[in-house]
Structures are given as C-alpha cells and as structure tokens.
Ligand SMILES: NC(=O)C1=CN([C@@H]2O[C@H](COP(=O)(O)OP(=O)(O)OC[C@H]3O[C@@H](n4cnc5c(N)ncnc54)[C@H](O)[C@@H]3O)[C@@H](O)[C@H]2O)C=CC1
C-alpha cells in the first residue's frame with residue numbers, strides 16, 4: 001500500500017485524512033505535516049497519524065497532497081521540490097493553483113494533479129473535480145480518484161473548467177448554508193421558535209436534495225410541482241424574482257470564478 005502525506009492539516013486536510021481512515025486506510029500508511037504545532041498534536045491524538053515535517057513528507061511519501069492556502073503554496077513547493085522525484089505524485093487541493101504552476105516549481109517529469117474538493121466530504125457526500133497535469137498517467141488519475149472517492153463523488157474535468165468548478169461545488173456549500181441561515185431567520189421573524197424553524201429548514205433541504213438526486217427530474221419541474229396557481233409559493237417566488245436573487249447568484253459565482261483565477265498568482 002502506498003504511503004500518503006497530507007501537507008496542511010486545516011479544515012480540508014483533516015476532512016481528507018478522516019475520510020481516508022473511514023474508508024479503511026491504516027494510520028500507518030498516512031502522515032501529516034502542519035505548520036501550527038498545537039493543531040498537529042490535536043490531529044495526532046485524534047487520528048493516530050504520524051506528524052512529520054514538509055521535507056520528511058516529500059522524502060517518504062509516494063503521494064503528497066497539498067492542502068495549504070493558495071497564498072502558502074509557493075513556499076511549500078519551494079521547500080519540498082528538492083526532495084521530490086519522478087515516480088511520486090503531487091496532488092494539490094488548492095483553489096486557483098494550476099498544474100502548470102505546480103509543474104514549474106517541481107522537478108521535471110513529476111506527475112501533478114489539481115483537485116477541487118468540498119466540505120460535504122466530511123459526511124462522505126463530497127464532490128471532487130480532478131484535472132491531470134502534463135506528466136500524469138492514467139494510473140496516477142485512478143489513484144487520485146480512489147483516494148477521493150472515499151469521501152464522495154469524483155469527476156474528471158478539463159483544467160480550464162476548474163475555476164468555474166471552484167465557484168460552484170468548491171464554494172457551493174457556503175451558499176447553501178447562507179440560504180439555510182436566511183430561511184431560519186425568516187422563520188423566527190414569522191414567530192416560530194428557532195429550534196422549530198431550524199428543524200423545518202434542515203429537513204426541507206435534506207428532502208429536496210434527495211428528491212433532486214434520486215428522481216433525476218429537472219429542478220424547474222420539481223419547483224413547478226410545488227407552485228400552486230395563485231398559491232403561497234408563487235407569492236414567495238415573485239418576491240425572490242423582484243429582489244433579483246437569480247441575478248445575484250450569477251454575479252456571486254462570477255466573483256468566485258474571478259477570485260479563483262486571481263489566486264493562480
Ligand atoms: N475549506 C474548504 O471548503 C475548501 C478548501 N479548499 C482548499 O483547501 C486548501 C486549504 O483550505 P482550508 O483547509 O480551508 O484552510 P485552513 O487554513 O483551514 O488550512 C490550511 C492549513 O495549512 C497549514 N499550513 C500553512 N502553511 C503551511 C506550511 N508551510 N506547512 C505546513 N502547513 C501549513 C495551516 O497552518 C493550516 O492548518 C486551500 O487551498 C483551499 O483553496 C478547496 C475546497 C474547499
């Protein structure tokens with residue numbers, strides 16, 4: 001079994017490590033490197049995974065997952081590059097960072113893959129989009145897919161689509177939580193106890209997501225089935241249209257896509 005190192009054990013690094021362990025990978029096959037010592041210690045205690053330095057991770061692992069912020073990526077790449085050689089696989093989960101950037105800072109012929117994951121991976125309902133670099137084999141891609149499929153779905157996309165993917169599925173959970181928060185606050189405004197509003201909204205979200213996913217029906221059709229002529233839903237949707245919520249989503253996703261492009265550096 002190949003050895004996997006995760007460099008950067010924040011929100012997403014922990015999500016990936018926890019998912020690999022849940023899927024049956026042994027702690028002995030994993031290692032983590034983390035700049036904040038107290039965070040590293042917390043995760044060592046929680047998962048029993050060895051904590052190493054970035055250089056040790058680069059020297060000892062077959063597959064290196066880079067899960068630091070895009071702004072920290074140049075320093076990490078410069079630090080590990082002298083200790084990496086062809087045959088190892090480098091997988092970046094950072095927004096914006098291209099495989100061209102990864103390859104330009106790593107030794108010649110080292111295989112690199114760019115991934116955009118999301119936090120529902122924490123409950124094995126993640127969506128990860130992966131793109132190959134120029135030295136990457138089919139076997140490398142399949143290895144990355146097997147690592148990521150531990151925590152949800154995996155889709156291959158051409159790298160030119162990754163900034164748009166980041167805007168949709170990478171950042172997407174935050175938009176959904178924002179809508180949930182807004183609906184709960186509205187329920188409280190209408191006089192419902194907060195706990196009642198929360199349970200109503202969360203189950204409505206879970207139920208609607210399953211209906212969408214399991215029925216395969218188009219969202220427009222599902223929305224129309226809820227919308228009785230002259231009824232309550234039509235009244236609410238009219239307000240959403242008047243407040244240009246659809247246009248706001250378009251602008252928001254454009255902003256996220258543009259930010260991902262900027263993060264490329
Ligand atoms: N949080 C999310 O929903 C998603 C995050 N990502 C990507 O994952 C990456 C990490 O994001 P988060 O986990 O949210 O950030 P985070 O800030 O929670 O985690 C980053 C971790 O990297 C560590 N770190 C920084 N420099 C380091 C270095 N030189 N050596 C070792 N460790 C170092 C930090 O101490 C921190 O614990 C980002 O590039 C982000 O674009 C991608 C998709 C979703």
Ligand SMILES: O=C(O)[C@@H]1CCC=N1
Nearest residue numbers: 094095166170171172
């Ligand atoms: O906000 C961010 O930059 C990261 C990438 C996608 C989700 N979180």
